[in-house]
Amino acid sequence: xxxxxxxxxxxxxxxxxxxxxxxxxxxxxTIVERVVAVVGERALLWTDLLRRSAASRIQIRxxxxxxxxxxxxxxxxxxxxxxxxxxxRLEEQQADKAHLSVxxxxxxxxxxxxxxxxxxxxxxTVTTMDVLAEIRRRGMTEQEFRDELRRQILEGxxxxxxxxxxxxxxxxxxHTTYQRYLQDTRDQQSMEVRVLALRITQHAAADxxxxxxALANEIVRRAKGGEDFCALVAQYSDDxxxxxxxxxxxxxxxxxxxxxxxxxxxxxxxxxxxxxxxxRFSQDEAIVVLMPLGQAxxxxxxxxxxxxxxxxxxxxLERGRKxxxxxxxxxxxxxxxx
Numbered sequence: 001x002x003x004x005x006x007x008x009x010x011x012x013x014x015x016x017x018x019x020x021x022x023x024x025x026x027x028x029x030t031i032v033e034r035v036v037a038v039v040g041e042r043a044l045l046w047t048d049l050l051r052r053s054a055a056s057r058i059q060i061r062x063x064x065x066x067x068x069x070x071x072x073x074x075x076x077x078x079x080x081x082x083x084x085x086x087x088x089r090l091e092e093q094q095a096d097k098a099h100l101s102v103x104x105x106x107x108x109x110x111x112x113x114x115x116x117x118x119x120x121x122x123x124x125t126v127t128t129m130d131v132l133a134e135i136r137r138r139g140m141t142e143q144e145f146r147d148e149l150r151r152q153i154l155e156g157x158x159x160x161x162x163x164x165x166x167x168x169x170x171x172x173x174x175h176t177t178y179q180r181y182l183q184d185t186r187d188q189q190s191m192e193v194r195v196l197a198l199r200i201t202q203h204a205a206a207d208x209x210x211x212x213x214a215l216a217n218e219i220v221r222r223a224k225g226g227e228d229f230c231a232l233v234a235q236y237s238d239d240x241x242x243x244x245x246x247x248x249x250x251x252x253x254x255x256x257x258x259x260x261x262x263x264x265x266x267x268x269x270x271x272x273x274x275x276x277x278x279x280r281f282s283q284d285e286a287i288v289v290l291m292p293l294g295q296a297x298x299x300x301x302x303x304x305x306x307x308x309x310x311x312x313x314x315x316x317l318e319r320g321r322k323x324x325x326x327x328x329x330x331x332x333x334x335x336x337x338x
């Protein structure tokens with residue numbers, strides 16, 4: 001039995017080779033074209049990849065001048081852009097089957113929306129020329145910008161047609177999104193924590209540890225009883241660098257605090273005193289008593305329920321898009337040659 005799939009692939013490769021030779025010959029040795037991927041019966045060319053990568057290459061070169069770093073980052077970037085180009089081709093095929101297209105008016109409308117958003121963000125008048133100037137600064141021509149908008153609009157239509165009917169979002173999904181929102185907010189917030197540290201010498205005996213823990217519990221009792229925490233820090237803390245600042249190193253990002261301190265602080269209100277906890281500093285251990293100042297100001301779930309539901313839907317839609325594209329890839333011959 002003839003393997004028609006193998007025959008088809010052979011014809012595709014022959015056609016691609018012929019195309020590459022033709023392009024190389026017509027360029028008179030100025031540019032040697034090459035194929036970086038084949039999707040179905042269509043070749044994706046190196047010059048297409050370079051054109052789509054222009055803005056990213058400029059960004060990479062603005063961030064570093066190290067040639068080795070540039071080379072590594074560019075190779076990774078080329079792979080990502082080519083992967084996106086393959087997805088674009090698959091989406092174009094699906095759009096053709098569904099008779100979907102994007103008009104110039106729709107692209108103009110998208111540009112108007114970009115201008116409106118820029119004006120709302122910057123609080124000043126933004127013109128089409130301003131947008132195009134920024135696009136050119138980022139290494140894109142106006143036509144490339146319009147092509148990118150066309151791809152995005154077309155993808156939006158396909159998601160609405162092929163992916164959105166698959167997506168279902170429940171209130172539990174919204175609650176899960178809210179919990180991630182709380183964690184992100186906490187990690188990004190700046191918090192001041194007062195720390196009274198009782199150092200424990202390396203290889204301390206059990207009775208020494210128990211004596212230090214007993215002292216820590218006594219300090220907690222006195223602090224909760226109304227004694228000035230700053231005075232207790234000045235009297236007992238072994239951290240000499242913060243005795244004069246009430247045990248504080250100033251505001252710090254919550255995410256940069258030690259995990260044990262994060263866990264303790266998360267359960268305390270501003271000005272409350274923690275129970276003693278044991279932490280490790282370099283080679284030494286310490287028993288610390290904490291007093292956080294300030295808390296993350298986050299709205300309750302009911303106040304942001306609609307926003308969290310929309311966010312959960314967006315996340316589910318993106319997962320659905322990736323799954324849909326993966327299904328398309330399994331049905332089409334794809335040969336990556338980068």
